[in-house]
Amino acid sequence: MDWxxxxxxxxxxxxLAFVIHRVFPExxxxxxxxLDDYQRYNxxxxxxxxxxxxxxxSLIVKAITASGNQLGLVRQIGDQLVCRTLxxxxxxxxxxxxxxxxxxPDFTAPEFTFALEADALANAEELxxxxxxxxxxxxxx
Amino acid sequence: xxxxxxxxxxxxxxxxxxxxxFVALIIIELIYGKxxxxxxxxxxxTFVSMFMGLGSTVAGALAATFTxxxxxxxxxxxxxxxxxxxxxxxxxxxxxxxxxxxWIHRMGxxxxxxxxxxxxxxxxxxxxxxxxxRQTWTGSITPGIFFKWPIFILGIEPGIxxxxxxxxxxYQFWIHTEAIDKMPRWFEYALNTPSHHRVHHANxxxxxxxxxxxxxxxxxxxxxxxxxxxxxxxxxxGLVTDLGTFNPLRVAFHEWVGIVKDIASAKTWKARLMFLxxxxxxxxDGSRMTSEMIRDAWEKRQSTKQQAAE
Ligand SMILES: [Zn+2]
Ligand SMILES: [Zn+2]
Numbered sequence: 001m002d003w004x005x006x007x008x009x010x011x012x013x014x015x016l017a018f019v020i021h022r023v024f025p026e027x028x029x030x031x032x033x034x035l036d037d038y039q040r041y042n043x044x045x046x047x048x049x050x051x052x053x054x055x056x057x058s059l060i061v062k063a064i065t066a067s068g069n070q071l072g073l074v075r076q077i078g079d080q081l082v083c084r085t086l087x088x089x090x091x092x093x094x095x096x097x098x099x100x101x102x103x104x105p106d107f108t109a110p111e112f113t114f115a116l117e118a119d120a121l122a123n124a125e126e127l128x129x130x131x132x133x134x135x136x137x138x139x140x141x
Numbered sequence: 142x143x144x145x146x147x148x149x150x151x152x153x154x155x156x157x158x159x160x161x162x163f164v165a166l167i168i169i170e171l172i173y174g175k176x177x178x179x180x181x182x183x184x185x186x187t188f189v190s191m192f193m194g195l196g197s198t199v200a201g202a203l204a205a206t207f208t209x210x211x212x213x214x215x216x217x218x219x220x221x222x223x224x225x226x227x228x229x230x231x232x233x234x235x236x237x238x239x240x241x242x243x244w245i246h247r248m249g250x251x252x253x254x255x256x257x258x259x260x261x262x263x264x265x266x267x268x269x270x271x272x273x274x275r276q277t278w279t280g281s282i283t284p285g286i287f288f289k290w291p292i293f294i295l296g297i298e299p300g301i302x303x304x305x306x307x308x309x310x311x312y313q314f315w316i317h318t319e320a321i322d323k324m325p326r327w328f329e330y331a332l333n334t335p336s337h338h339r340v341h342h343a344n345x346x347x348x349x350x351x352x353x354x355x356x357x358x359x360x361x362x363x364x365x366x367x368x369x370x371x372x373x374x375x376x377x378x379g380l381v382t383d384l385g386t387f388n389p390l391r392v393a394f395h396e397w398v399g400i401v402k403d404i405a406s407a408k409t410w411k412a413r414l415m416f417l418x419x420x421x422x423x424x425x426d427g428s429r430m431t432s433e434m435i436r437d438a439w440e441k442r443q444s445t446k447q448q449a450a451e
Pocket of ligand 2: 262273317342
């Protein structure tokens with residue numbers, strides 16, 4: 001293997017990525033974009049209460065479906081949105097500093113982090129009750 | 142043994158020689174995108190795409206000893222004819238390699254074992270020239286390596302086929318763009334284009350499992366997998382379940398990890414086998430969705446909407 005060629009390529013890639021980062025600065029997409037993306041992800045659901053994080057890059061939404069209520073999670077990484085629906089078995093952790101962390105048993109979406117205002121945190125906790133009850137040990141304030 | 146003609150041909154690696162051209166075209170597309178708004182990039186996404194491309198050349202080089210030796214072994218022991226190295230042999234090899242590519246690609250979407258390798262190429266939510274470089278690291282540990290054996294058995298030397306495969310990959314670079322709308326009609330009919338390949342990368346339910354072609358579009362038309370891009374249905378790029386990470390290792394191996402986890406927790410041998418050779422999204426209890434299930438659900442929603450409108 002030609003390590004000089006490899007290192008040179010890696011440096012070129014890093015420089016190009018840095019230039020792109022400057023040329024196309026990241027925008028926060030916001031609540032409506034996150035709701036729209038979750039609706040695309042879970043098209044059969046009727047979306048109800050939505051809680052948005054302080055930085056407007058994460059969202060929790062109650063999703064009502066024929067088979068019962070679900071909880072949708074959306075997070076912006078880079079300029080793209082990642083959606084998941086909370087299912088039984090997901091680890092729900094709520095930290096003391098007003099930050100809610102939801103870890104899915106999923107290799108590519110390890111954690112959804114939500115910094116929330118006090119009211120929103122209380123609402124989010126309420127929405128998460130069915131999941132935290134399933135995970136007695138995981139719910140720790 | 143490998144002929145001398147092909148030994149020298151082996152030194153000429155078309156994809157590696159094209160790398161400076163790829164980088165130059167990416168820079169042109171990003172300037173054009175900034176000016177016109179017709180191409181969108183994101184730093185971390187481009188970094189991952191290009192890093193995956195670099196990793197893919199390393200993985201390819203590591204696997205080459207195994208795949209090339211195996212291919213030559215098949216050709217030397219089982220070739221029916223000896224076609225030699227006439228120009229027409231290269232042409233025939235290009236067409237047959239493209240046909241083999243079609244089926245590798247189609248199975249790459251329909252068999253989870255092969256999808257575990259191919260999913261990398263579809264893991265970006267962007268569609269620009271850098272997406273073309275987002276290539277697999279694990280293609281040589283899938284059944285995909287067997288699909289070109291019939292060409293070797295027919296009597297075309299593997300070196301010619303690998304050379305054609307390189308040209309095929311170079312062709313596919315330029316079609317990864319939103320900057321080009323449609324090519325002339327005859328071109329759209331015969332060859333793979335940005336428009337056709339956008340559909341292939343889209344996760345809209347009505348676009349799933351379509352347009353597997355490498356170069357010639359007639360394979361899709363012939364085998365019933367052609368879906369044209371609709372003006373009123375813009376493509377939404379990426380996986381049905383988007384990746385939540387830019388970590389290249391997680392991007393490269395996430396589906397393999399998923400397969401191992403599923404097989405480990407499966408209760409029957411049938412389920413274990415299906416987690417490997419069944420379609421992506423298959424589960425014994427239907428708790429996840431395959432592309433057929435997604436399309437069926439979409440069709441149901443459409444007819445419900447239509448009934449409600451009437
Ligand atoms: Zn594909
Ligand atoms: Zn592609």
